[in-house]
Amino acid sequence: MKLEICANSYQSATNAQNSGAQRIELCSELSVGGITPSYGLLKNISENITIPVNVLIRPRSGNFCYADDEFEQMKSDIKICKKLDFSGIVSGVLNEDNSIDIERTKELIQLSKPLSFTFHRAFDCVEHPKKALNQLMYLGVDRILTSGLQEKAENGIDLLKELQEIAKDNLIILPGSGINSKNAILFKKAGFKEIHSSASKEITSSSVFFDKTPQTVSDLENIQEILKVIKNA
Template sequence: MLLEVIACTPEEAAAAERGGADRIEWIADPQVGGVTPDLSLAAEMRRAVQVPIRVMVRPRGGGFVYAEDELELMRRDIRRIAAAGGLDVVTGALTPEGTVDQSALEGLMDAGPGLAFTFHRAFDEAEDLGEALKALSVYPQVTDILTSGGAPSAPEGAERLAELLRGSKAGKPPEILAGAGLTAENLPSFLKATGAARIHIGSAARFDGKASALIDPRRIRAIRTILERHVTGMRTCGKGEISR
């Protein structure tokens, strides 16, 4: 199981790691779904934690169809991320028709050769999620797709997420990273319904579950415990099936 947690500052990243995060998604302005953070803090972020960090590259809130000047800014930011070292990327782009903008994506990946990419929830605004998954599957650099199954939240999109998980190749990129609206309360039933093995949380990691609040390591530990219990339960069931 992988647990990725959103953090906006080095202090939040450290708190998330203490709580049990396996990976950090570093963003700014979570109220608009995240934009590119202050990259001058890259070295400080990297020193703050031992776990991997993926950096949001998104020049603004709103949609995911970008003009050339916006794409150039994104490429420049990715070059800065690559130069900083020890960081990877979260980004995404769509065409006006609602398909993966492969030309834009290839340009972004070329700006950071060797970096791993998460294609973020632009995926959920694609016209056809199955076709979007196929389009992204040709790029080894795209290791993850962050998605709620095309629904406002992952629990609401559980059925579609289960389909996407079946359609993806387990252990091979891109892997489905389920996120949006997951909490300690709904996670057990979500895991059972989908079989998801990679989980992304934002507000659920914060005091009172508010996006504007600080990271609460205890809330992350509670989610970590749920994931571990789920894995233990799956192993127990597996042994039971074998023994029969």
């Protein structure tokens, strides 16, 4: 089983690599679900991190239905990631009713090639997950990051297993949200090939009056504990 670490900074990415994680999903502002990292962070990661890195392409927080200018921004960011030689793209687009925006998602997938394409947790907003899964298989998505439509993947594991059974070898169901060293074993026993975790800890609290969001980092020891559990299971 592979462990993908959701890294929100250069330090998080470095900790992921040094701990032995197999892949990174790179984003910024994890507290709002993640947005596209800055060019400076992308460049630093591309020059110094050697394990595979997939980059989140999400222009803002909020919903996953984007205006034309936002969509153009997403495409520009994908082109930058290709030039910087990243391994994959993590993105996706929904319609206003939270169904898969097939045409726009298809355009992002085609633009991303030859990089891999992960449809992100916008999937957890859809009303008909099995239909959405079949649509994404048809579009050629490589994996779907999902919590099984629950706040935590552990609570959505029954649906995750159903989706995995439907997907078979056509794409990878990547469970994520709330996965740690205490529950990672559940996903290995269920036969998942990969899991996703931030494995983070709070390192400081903001004293700025307009932003009380704590600063977190993917923690070396937390990552190693997850790896130990899934290796020895």
